[in-house]
Amino acid sequence: xxxxxxxxxxxxxxxxxxxxxxxxxxxxxxxxxxxxxxxxxxxxxxxxxxxxxxxxxxxxxxxxxxxxxxxxxxxxxxxxxxxxxxxxxxxxxxxxxxxxxxxxxxxxxxxxxxxxxxxxxxxxxxxxxxxxxxxxxxxxxxxxxxxxxxxxxxxxxxxxxxxxxxxxxxxxxxxxxxxxxxxxxxxxxxxxxxxxxxxxxxxxxxxxxxxxxxxxxxxxxxxxxxxxxxxxxxxxxxxxxxxxxxxxxxxxxxxxxxxxxxxxxxxxxxxxxxxxxxxxxxxxxxxxxxxxxxxxxxxxxxxxxxxxxxxxxxxxxxxxxxxxxxxxxxxxx
Numbered sequence: 001x002x003x004x005x006x007x008x009x010x011x012x013x014x015x016x017x018x019x020x021x022x023x024x025x026x027x028x029x030x031x032x033x034x035x036x037x038x039x040x041x042x043x044x045x046x047x048x049x050x051x052x053x054x055x056x057x058x059x060x061x062x063x064x065x066x067x068x069x070x071x072x073x074x075x076x077x078x079x080x081x082x083x084x085x086x087x088x089x090x091x092x093x094x095x096x097x098x099x100x101x102x103x104x105x106x107x108x109x110x111x112x113x114x115x116x117x118x119x120x121x122x123x124x125x126x127x128x129x130x131x132x133x134x135x136x137x138x139x140x141x142x143x144x145x146x147x148x149x150x151x152x153x154x155x156x157x158x159x160x161x162x163x164x165x166x167x168x169x170x171x172x173x174x175x176x177x178x179x180x181x182x183x184x185x186x187x188x189x190x191x192x193x194x195x196x197x198x199x200x201x202x203x204x205x206x207x208x209x210x211x212x213x214x215x216x217x218x219x220x221x222x223x224x225x226x227x228x229x230x231x232x233x234x235x236x237x238x239x240x241x242x243x244x245x246x247x248x249x250x251x252x253x254x255x256x257x258x259x260x261x262x263x264x265x266x267x268x269x270x271x272x273x274x275x276x277x278x279x280x281x282x283x284x285x286x287x288x289x290x291x292x293x294x295x296x297x298x299x300x301x302x303x304x305x306x307x308x309x310x311x312x313x314x315x316x317x318x319x320x321x322x323x324x325x326x327x328x329x330x331x332x333x
Contacts (some may be wrong), residue, residue: 035150052080073130149235167219240268
């Protein structure tokens with residue numbers, strides 16, 4: 001009996017607060033939607049070329065996105081694999097850990113970090129060392145920054161939703177406590193684009209007549225939409241993606257356009273360069289340099305064309321023009 005009473009009280013409490021619960025759910029859905037949009041872009045920016053079949057590009061990019069660093073290594077049981085990595089040992093002369101902890105859902109091993117400082121023969125190093133892949137030069141995950149942008153965009157979008165509703169129903173209806181349910185039904189019908197008719201004679205009584213207060217909510221959707229575009233452009237610039245709209249581009253002078261492209265290029269290179277460096281170390285450690293099994297990484301689509309190659313750290317690692325794989329694992333020259 002007590003459980004039934006508690007269940008009834010919880011149900012009544014939910015019914016009283018359903019408006020706030022629905023609003024909170026919609027807030028979370030809006031945030032998740034913007035964040036997933038960014039995640040899809042971030043996880044699709046780079047393409048790993050010639051990775052061994054036992055490696056997984058999706059897991060590698062997800063590890064870098066959420067944790068900021070990953071490991072490439074060779075294991076006797078699995079072959080070439082990529083895993084998450086934790087650093088917690090002494091540092092070498094370059095401030096990098098001497099040992100790293102390579103782990104995944106069913107894998108856990110300590111490995112020496114490949115640094116090029118060791119003098120052991122290459123063959124004996126294969127089962128002892130691992131390559132550290134960093135998401136950027138600070139080994140920071142991408143997700144934290146994009147969560148902030150997603151939060152700002154979600155706040156802006158929900159403000160637009162509320163302001164639009166205020167334009168549709170720019171009044172506050174005042175009544176007695178006995179009329180509360182009636183007022184809620186009135187608002188829900190209006191908000192749901194349903195016509196409403198009240199035929200209760202008590203509303204003809206001056207003491208029971210509904211009173212309406214004009215809220216005078218200003219129309220700010222256009223201003224908030226401009227703010228949304230600015231936040232979205234900032235996020236895309238952070239990801240290294242050109243985001244200047246056509247109408248704005250026509251008003252930009254050459255110097256402004258070049259300055260914007262420079263920031264985009266630097267953001268893109270800040271994530272591309274560490275990946276390319278890891279590829280070079282991997283190829284050196286496992287003797288793949290100069291062979292058709294040499295791994296590399298490139299920017300998908302036309303994004304690579306925006307990168308400045310002259311006097312750039314990425315020029316040294318410029319990938320092969322044609323990546324179509326032939327039978328036997330060879331590539332077209």
